[in-house]
Structure formats: structure tokens, C-alpha cells
Amino acid sequence: MNYWKQVITVTRWEFSRFFKPKNELIGIVIMLIVSSVFYFGGKLAFSDTDKKLEISVLNDIDFSLTEILKDDYQINKIPAQQKSSFLETLKKEKDGVLLETDGETFSIFAYKNSLAIKKLKSYLTEYHKQREMQRIGLSTDDLLAVLSPAPVVESFLYTDNSKNSIVLAWLF
Numbered sequence: 744m745n746y747w748k749q750v751i752t753v754t755r756w757e758f759s760r761f762f763k764p765k766n767e768l769i770g771i772v773i774m775l776i777v778s779s780v781f782y783f784g785g786k787l788a789f790s791d792t793d794k795k796l797e798i799s800v801l802n803d804i805d806f807s808l809t810e811i812l813k814d815d816y817q818i819n820k821i822p823a824q825q826k827s828s829f830l831e832t833l834k835k836e837k838d839g840v841l842l843e844t845d846g847e848t849f850s851i852f853a854y855k856n857s858l859a860i861k862k863l864k865s866y867l868t869e870y871h872k873q874r875e876m877q878r879i880g881l882s883t884d885d886l887l888a889v890l891s892p893a894p895v896v897e898s899f900l901y902t903d904n905s906k907n908s909i910v911l912a913w914l915f
Contacts, residue, residue, distance in 0.1 A: 796859045798840045799829060805844070808870050816863070834900055848894045855901040867893040 744752075795817045800809060802820050809818050821829060826841070833839050833854055840860070841852040849867050853860055871893035879885040 796840065796863075798842050798863070800842045801826065804842070808844070811870055812863075812866060815866070837901070848896060850896045850898070852898050855899050856897070860897075864893065864895055867895060 795815065797817045797819060798812065799819045799821050801823050803823065804820075809820075812818060826843070829839070829841055830852060833841070833852065837854045839853070840863070841850075842863070843850040843852070849871075851860060851863065872890065875885075875888055875891075879888065
């Protein structure tokens with residue numbers, strides 16, 4: 744008997760001995776169930792919720808900015824005197840965003856940076872572009888000023904690495 748005939752015979756014998764259609768079917772069903780759970784679980788975990796982010800703004804903020812933001816965010820106007828109390832509440836509740844502007848610069852106060860903050864910054868950049876276009880009349884030389892990002896000052900109480908220092912402190 745030549746070598747290849749022996750290999751084919753042994754392979755056929757092993758396959759007929761260990762291959763069971765019932766076991767293969769059970770394996771395929773389990774694989775489909777697990778992959779479906781991971782697919783829909785991941786889709787649910789990373790899906791955007793329909794809940795709008797609540798942004799508190801000071802009363803003296805531009806009306807056109809609040810009109811742009813009201814479609815995607817829930818806007819709460821607060822008096823300027825309540826800014827410090829809002830920041831204290833932000834420290835305790837770890838939820839909420841305060842948007843403030845001095846005419847040129849936007850200030851965002853939040854507990855930590857998130858995807859929603861990045862989206863808010865893109866809205867502020869678009870608003871800044873529109874405001875610059877109206878102000879300068881849009882000549883070709885001034886187009887670079889229009890396309891510049893909005894000057895934003897961010898202040899976060901929690902940063903991504905702040906927990907690591909606490910964990911390291913406990914280890915030592």
C-alpha cells in the first residue's frame with residue numbers, strides 16, 4: 744500500500760469515526776447563538792440613545808446659538824449668578840454641561856470629556872464659521888479665518904488618567 748493511499752484510508756476512517764452530524768449541528772447552532780448575542784449586544788451598547796444632552800447656558804448667550812443647538816440638545820437657561828452653584832452641583836452629580844461665551848471664546852464646563860462634548864464643539868465651530876462669515880463679508884483672503892476652529896476653553900473635573908493615580912496609590 745503506498746503512502747498516500749494509507750493517509751487517505753486513515754483520514755476517511757478518522758472522519759467516519761469522529762464526525763457526527765448531530766454534534767456538528769449543535770456546534771453550528773451554538774456558534775450562531777453566541778455570534779448573534781455579541782452582535783446585538785454590541786449594537787445595543789454602542790447605539791446612541793434618543794435622550795438629548797442637557798446643556799445649561801447663561802442668560803446672556805446669543806439667541807442664534809441656542810436656536811442652532813436646540814434641535815439636538817435640551818437647553819436650560821440659568822442666570823449668571825447661579826454659575827458657581829451649577830459648578831458645585833456638577834462636582835457632586837457628575838452630570839451636566841455649562842456653556843458660556845464672552846463674545847469671542849466659548850467655555851465648556853463638564854465633569855469629563857465625552858463624545859457628546861466633541862459633537863458640541865463641532866456645532867460651536869460651525870456657529871463660529873457662520874458668525875465670522877457675516878462679520879467679514881467672506882473674501883478669499885478671509886476664508887482662512889472663517890475655516891478656523893472655534894476657540895474653546897475646556898474645564899473637566901475628571902480626566903481619563905485620574906483614576907489610575909488613585910489605583911497606584913492604593914497599590915503602594
